[in-house]
Amino acid sequence: MLWLADELNLEYDRVEAGGRFGGNQSTSFLAMNPHGKVPVLQDGSNVVWESNTILRYLADAYGDAKWISTDPYTRTLVDRWLDWSIDRLEPAFVGVFWGYYRTPVEHRIQADIDSAVLRCEDCLIRLGGQLGGQPYLNGDEPTIADIATGVFLYRLVEIDLPVTLPDNVCAWYSRLAGRSGYRRQVMSDFSELYGRIEY
Numbered sequence: 001m002l003w004l005a006d007e008l009n010l011e012y013d014r015v016e017a018g019g020r021f022g023g024n025q026s027t028s029f030l031a032m033n034p035h036g037k038v039p040v041l042q043d044g045s046n047v048v049w050e051s052n053t054i055l056r057y058l059a060d061a062y063g064d065a066k067w068i069s070t071d072p073y074t075r076t077l078v079d080r081w082l083d084w085s086i087d088r089l090e091p092a093f094v095g096v097f098w099g100y101y102r103t104p105v106e107h108r109i110q111a112d113i114d115s116a117v118l119r120c121e122d123c124l125i126r127l128g129g130q131l132g133g134q135p136y137l138n139g140d141e142p143t144i145a146d147i148a149t150g151v152f153l154y155r156l157v158e159i160d161l162p163v164t165l166p167d168n169v170c171a172w173y174s175r176l177a178g179r180s181g182y183r184r185q186v187m188s189d190f191s192e193l194y195g196r197i198e199y
């Protein structure tokens, strides 16, 4: 969501919560998001939670139609990748990132990690199928489909596990990494999470 905020040149204050920052079970936080999870966006009196809902909100409220169309059908061409990302890509990524990177070595279950890597690679092949020869998932310009899915690539590529990217997905990743918002908001050091099983 911060990547999109950067793309849209929005000004914002960032308040850290959850994980080592805590605060996400306080009464005031739970009043914003009863699930006690981040991210939460507060925009005036509007409070929005769930990352992909936040992406849609920011794109609708502050983006032009290039981030997600207002035409009902054209919109689904982007929206489906946000839903797919939650349904397929995120669970596969979590299997790799938590199963391998965040789990202390002695507690890792290799068969589960192997299966999660395969599921990630299957997702990457599907993203490659959508990309074809296009620069971005829905054409020449990025949409929030690229944001919702591309956000997982940095960690997948950076962790020391062989996860195979199809050539056009590799080229897409380089394109994303060429965007200042991606570099600033996604490509940040995560080594403090190694072997850390608690949030």
Ligand SMILES: N[C@@H](CCC(=O)N[C@@H](CS)C(=O)NCC(=O)O)C(=O)O
Pocket: 018, 019, 024, 036, 037, 038, 039, 049, 050, 051, 052, 199
């Ligand atoms: N599907 C939710 C997932 C929210 C979620 O699980 N957030 C985690 C961080 S990625 C969190 O708040 N963890 C802190 C905690 O539970 O203490 C979304 O995309 O917004």
